[in-house]
Amino acid sequence: MEATLEGFASPHLFSGSTLDAYTSSVWHASALLADRVKRVRQPYSGASVTELQDQVDAVDLDRPLGDTGAALHEVARLYLDNAIWFHEPTYVAHLNCPVAIPALSAEVLISAVNSSVDTWDQSATGTLIERRLIDWTAGRIGFGPDADGIFTSGGTQSNLQALLLAREETLAGVPEPRETAIPRLRILATTESHFSVSKSAGILGLAADAVVPVATDGDARMDPAALAAALDAVRADGGIPMAVVATAGTTDLGRIDPVDAVGAICAEHGVWFHVDAAYGCGLLVSTRRRHLLDGIEQADSVTVDFHKSFFQPVSSSAIVVRRGETMRRIAVHADYLNPRTATVPNQVDKSLQTTRRFDALKLWMTLRTMGSEQIGEMFDAVVDRAHEAYRQILADDDFEALTEPSLSTVLFRFRPAGLTPAECDELMPKMRQRLFHGGQAIVAGTTVGGHYWLKFTLLNPNTTNDNIRSVLDLIREIGRDEMNQRDTTAAVMV
Template sequence: MTRGFLQELVNILLDYISKSSQRSSKVLDFHHPHQLREGMEGFSLDLPDQPETLEQILVDCRDTLKYGVRTGHPRFFNQLSSGLDVIGVAGEWLTSTANTNMFTYEVSPVFILMEDFLLRKMQSIVGWSDDEGDGIFCPGGTISNLYSILVARFYFYPEVKSRGMGVLPQLALFTSEHSHYSVKKSAAVLGMGSENVVVVKCDERGKMIPAELESAIVAAEEKGLVPFYVNVTAGTTVYGAFDPLNAIADICQRHTLWMHVDAAWGGGLLMSERHRMKLQGIERAWSVTWNPHKMMGVPLQCSAILVKKRGLLQGCNELGAEYLFQTDKPYDVSYDTGDKSIQCGRHVDVFKLWLMWKAKGSEGFGSQVNKCLENAEYLYDQLQRRTDFELVFKNKPEHSNVCFWYIPPSLRDLPPGHDRDIRLHKVAPRIKGRMMEKGTVLIGYQPFGAKVNFFRCVFSNPATQQEDIDFLLDEITRMGDDL
């Protein structure tokens, strides 16, 4: 079935390439935004709950190309992303075949509308109403988090856009000690300084402690800093922990602070009826990072920044370049969304997610998430039963992250302490080196705080079965038994 589908897709691409080189074919089969939104001859941009058939997916692919701009046509003289190279097509298939750029509707009509449909769907899943919410797809969670700080600063101090940092007080940001490093990196890039990112203590499970956040805000104000932004993590990188969103939202509300939820890793759980309660309170966020290229399995890159206050992204980033964003075009220019971005050229990352949503439906994504978390629970249960492994923390995993040590026979009788830690710290790197040489399995390791190197197993591939997890543990044992 898969082979037949891919062969038919190749035929669609070859037909498109052939027609793109024919001067008798159209450069563009133009339709206004409202016409494409409402559907054209069976082509619908709506995102279903139930999966479509493979036959319909092929129709979706044909229609995506049909209603798009043929930038490889020899009479396409518009904006710069043009031409059609066969090797490039082999590299990225359909999106490279279309080879368009997502800054204006005139060169990317279908993909611009796909982005709009996807963003509205994701905002609805977060819990925002139809009359609020904005967003844009961007290259990765780090850039999404940067957008959140950029827009938050503009919201409180719009003069910074034209007059620069010199007109602002010394701003303070808050994030947990288990949060992603991109928060500090963004503060450095945006000129606020990584030292003005206040790191808030977490509990043993890796969740931000609300009382510690409140104390940190008061302490920052006493030092003369001006708090304005709190990053809340939904699915931490190492432990997969979810900060208490509602309790932190209460604090942000009391202090009038921008609340951002970094759900780059944990956002996928919103697709699962079984697990979405772990993000309860996310609807109170002012912005959200969500990476479909993580738990939802979309190929890299596919990340979204969602902003609750409509118009802020545009106001913060627009410069109105006249060669791109003319206001007297023959269509609704509100669909020229490129000026919301800090980029100019933007890849059509939305198509991958849109087509996968068509193929899986919302329920398919939910089942995929459930399967990955079931695998994490299975690994957790196996580790508890075995004497040659030790969990980094005893709690059942919230996400699909499972952290553990392998204890070789030579260390099992050593008492806890400095000598054991020094020896144990060397175990995971040695096993990882043997894994890479043998090539049968691969898993990451790392230290964290006072904890020496441990394995961090993350499940995001629904193809993984329990037999693969059993193999992982047995292979670690085989490779580490003599250490």
């Protein structure tokens, strides 16, 4: 039994050697990571699924190595050597960011102490730090002292909780039984909104047609006039408007719905107004673009993803509500955990989770080390880079861009003279896969307007114009090679 206990990080309970093992393990892991970060030169190794599957399958999990160092080196070979490195400047694919270094030190503390911020007697000051950060975020949004919120695992969970609160608030004002009202509830959002809106509707037991699409303007943003008409149509059809979801930073185009106008319409119609700012929340600390979120203070709930636009490690997200009392709609009390007579602050009353990591400490460390203004400047920098990338693409005859970016997303295609739209649609996915397997750069892809587009999603302040140019040159090289192969094959068939 003693040998087993030595593996736990509680030196004062067991023995001095445990402290040595603890310190050694943390140092060894840090040194191994630092070595890999120093040596990494591209975002991916290029290894195939089959190669990596064979390596993972070859590990016998029932025969331990018996040494942390040996296990770390095995993990380095399996994981670190084949990880996707978001900190590499030619990773320009998804909404993943390199992390602020102060947050890494917080991760060590979080994991070692292993606090759970569901109740006071499991977290103590952790509860207060999380609450302070929620208050700080609410202040940045423009909410007053009655605001509240909770840290979550990500934007999907935040959106789910916001719509759950909207459902309960709406049902509280409907003079009919829940079982007859719920099938009539409707959520209004554009087709550009995050897929978690539709997923949440299903989880909440709403009807299959509960999400009502609202038309967009010519810039793929919610059309306020169309929203007002859609709300009237829902009521005329016997439906009950439950919530309107505006997006501040759509996934494909990075578009920001006209939050101010949408908020005014929601207030006029008495409908819960949710703003999904998972992507665009970096604007809350922007020194130059905060005005793009004007009107967000009208929202009933806001989703923020610190692990996107605040450069935090996953997970670090939150839902913030304008009126804290609405959080109580989902409170459930258990005598062993959070009795109604509790005199200390318990966060489990407001969360969909019970056991929950102290992820707020990462943001706290970042703010206390770097400050919000520097985070805002970093977010502004990636938006600037997107505009510069757009200009590079426009100036290159081999490429076309879909539209000017709003945030840090740019959609484009390799389309030299003579290549038809249909040929381009067929070529783009192949090019993207070849680029990924080469490992030197990673871009995303999506379909808009029935056509396939490559996508830069820029969330690394260290990505330069030269990095963008090198990725475009790689894409051009791959594209020309694919076209030559196609022409050769066609000639052979003839």
